[in-house]
Amino acid sequence: MLxxxxxEVKVDTKTILQNFNLTINDxxxxxxxxxxxxxxxxxxxxxxxxxxxxxxxGNIIFNDLDITNKDTSEIASxxxxxxxxxxxxxxxxxNSELIRLAYNKQTNEQVDIFELNTKLKDIAQTLKVDxxxxxxxxxxNMSGGEKKKNExxxxxxxxxxxxxxxxxxxxxxxxxxKLVGQVLNNYYEEYKPMMLxxxxxxxxxxxxxxxxxxxxxxxxxxKNGSKSxxxxxxxxxxxxxxxxxxxxxx
Amino acid sequence: xxxxxxxxxxxxxxxxxxQGTYExxxxxxxLTIKEDVKLYAFNQxxxxxxxxxxxxxxxxxxxxYLDKDIExxxxxxxxxxxxxxxxxxxxxxxxxxxNIKCLxxxxxxxxxIRVINKEASKINLEINGHILANTYDNVxxxxxxxxxxxxxxxxxxxxxxxxxxEVEANHLVTVxxxxxxxLFYLMSKGINKEEAQKLLxxxxxxxxxxxxxxxxxxxxx
Numbered sequence: 326m327l328x329x330x331x332x333e334v335k336v337d338t339k340t341i342l343q344n345f346n347l348t349i350n351d352x353x354x355x356x357x358x359x360x361x362x363x364x365x366x367x368x369x370x371x372x373x374x375x376x377x378x379x380x381x382x383g384n385i386i387f388n389d390l391d392i393t394n395k396d397t398s399e400i401a402s403x404x405x406x407x408x409x410x411x412x413x414x415x416x417x418x419x420n421s422e423l424i425r426l427a428y429n430k431q432t433n434e435q436v437d438i439f440e441l442n443t444k445l446k447d448i449a450q451t452l453k454v455d456x457x458x459x460x461x462x463x464x465x466n467m468s469g470g471e472k473k474k475n476e477x478x479x480x481x482x483x484x485x486x487x488x489x490x491x492x493x494x495x496x497x498x499x500x501x502x503k504l505v506g507q508v509l510n511n512y513y514e515e516y517k518p519m520m521l522x523x524x525x526x527x528x529x530x531x532x533x534x535x536x537x538x539x540x541x542x543x544x545x546x547x548k549n550g551s552k553s554x555x556x557x558x559x560x561x562x563x564x565x566x567x568x569x570x571x572x573x574x575x
Numbered sequence: 576x577x578x579x580x581x582x583x584x585x586x587x588x589x590x591x592x593x594q595g596t597y598e599x600x601x602x603x604x605x606l607t608i609k610e611d612v613k614l615y616a617f618n619q620x621x622x623x624x625x626x627x628x629x630x631x632x633x634x635x636x637x638x639x640y641l642d643k644d645i646e647x648x649x650x651x652x653x654x655x656x657x658x659x660x661x662x663x664x665x666x667x668x669x670x671x672x673x674n675i676k677c678l679x680x681x682x683x684x685x686x687x688i689r690v691i692n693k694e695a696s697k698i699n700l701e702i703n704g705h706i707l708a709n710t711y712d713n714v715x716x717x718x719x720x721x722x723x724x725x726x727x728x729x730x731x732x733x734x735x736x737x738x739x740x741e742v743e744a745n746h747l748v749t750v751x752x753x754x755x756x757x758l759f760y761l762m763s764k765g766i767n768k769e770e771a772q773k774l775l776x777x778x779x780x781x782x783x784x785x786x787x788x789x790x791x792x793x794x795x796x
Contacts, residue, residue: 427765
């Protein structure tokens with residue numbers, strides 16, 4: 326279970342999140358929606374303790390462990406995995422090298438290279454990319470779709486317990502969007518991880534049977550609900566709903 | 576690079592080299608390059624003088640563990656290309672002077688240089704590109720980057736002396752520490768800070784190379 330309690334996050338002196346509360350139960354998908362610039366990406370980065378985002382109040386509890394002040398790599402090693410909107414390009418470091426190191430760290434063992442490559446080739450097939458994909462530099466010179474598939478390759482190898490998707494659907498063509506949705510849904514059905522999904526598109530959410538929805542405005546959650554809330558937002562927009570005054574909880 | 580045949584080039588004995596790919600295994604005095612030549616030099620720290628003959632192409636990958644001052648000189652005639660990929664790993668207080676001189680026309684020079692220091696070392700890299708008067712269609716690109724470790728000093732001076740307006744010349748110099756967003760990205764995959772920095776260091780130096788890219792010649796510890 327993930328529990329975010331009364332979180333306040335600042336970048337320099339500017340407060341981005343305040344009194345932010347969110348609970349994600351085991352095996353639950355939670356969708357965070359809200360207008361641009363309201364703090365959606367901030368919570369993703371704060372969860373992984375990005376150095377620019379200072380947690381000044383509150384705490385984050387993941388599976389009964391307080392991770393508020395933990396180092397980014399320690400948090401990730403607990404099984405928390407972030408796919409951001411525009412994944413970083415790193416020339417000169419291959420995907421397989423990154424995955425091998427991350428896998429070793431997570432399992433505290435030295436993975437057999439042959440075994441790793443065999444698994445990665447199977448994953449490449451699932452993602453409909455060339456088997457040489459694993460040897461390419463991290464997201465370097467890749468299209469938007471390839472970058473997201475590359476992140477999914479890492480995910481499928483590292484098998485996280487909690488997945489954070491920060492607008493993974495942005496910049497994808499129809500085929501890539503369908504594939505990404507299918508892969509994530511298959512993973513969810515098999516491993517039942519917790520998921521925090523940030524998206525503006527209901528189409529993407531249709532890949533999942535059920536999920537909870539929270540609406541964020543000005544750095545705080547103003548409304549919690551079920552998937553019907555996402556449909557309402559898509560139909561009427563944030564402004565109409567937030568101004569007319571939601572109930573705090575559906 | 577595959578299984579390409581490569582000769583060893585004992586440069587101390589040679590004054591001229593024609594077509595071919597060579598691993599440099601001896602200190603260079605001066606060398607004339609003709610036609611298409613590829614040179615790979617690992618830790619051959621010395622002063623070097625290259626003359627590129629008309630219509631010659633030199634591709635040069637070089638890694639130096641620097642412990643003294645050196646001077647590298649390239650003189651180009653007409654219609655030649657120089658593509659140099661150079662990594663300097665410096666220890667101590669040293670200076671590298673790189674002089675490029677275009678005597679004629681239509682020469683293309685591309686310099687990609689990466690500089691790192693060991694511990695609290697200091698390095699001064701001076702790149703001097705000279706384009707003579709009454710020449711035309713020369714292209715000179717100087718790309719030099721230094722990655723600091725927090726306790727060292729990296730000084731890079733990219734100079735272009737062009738006595739003609741018929742030239743395309745630009746220089747890019749950056750000196751800085753690890754990109755914090757790249758560091759965050761790697762750490763968010765579970766790699767600790769020390770290992771992430773090592774990967775970024777590898778990325779920094781290997782990105783300029785082709786031949787040395789996949790060879791374990793550099794110790795990243």
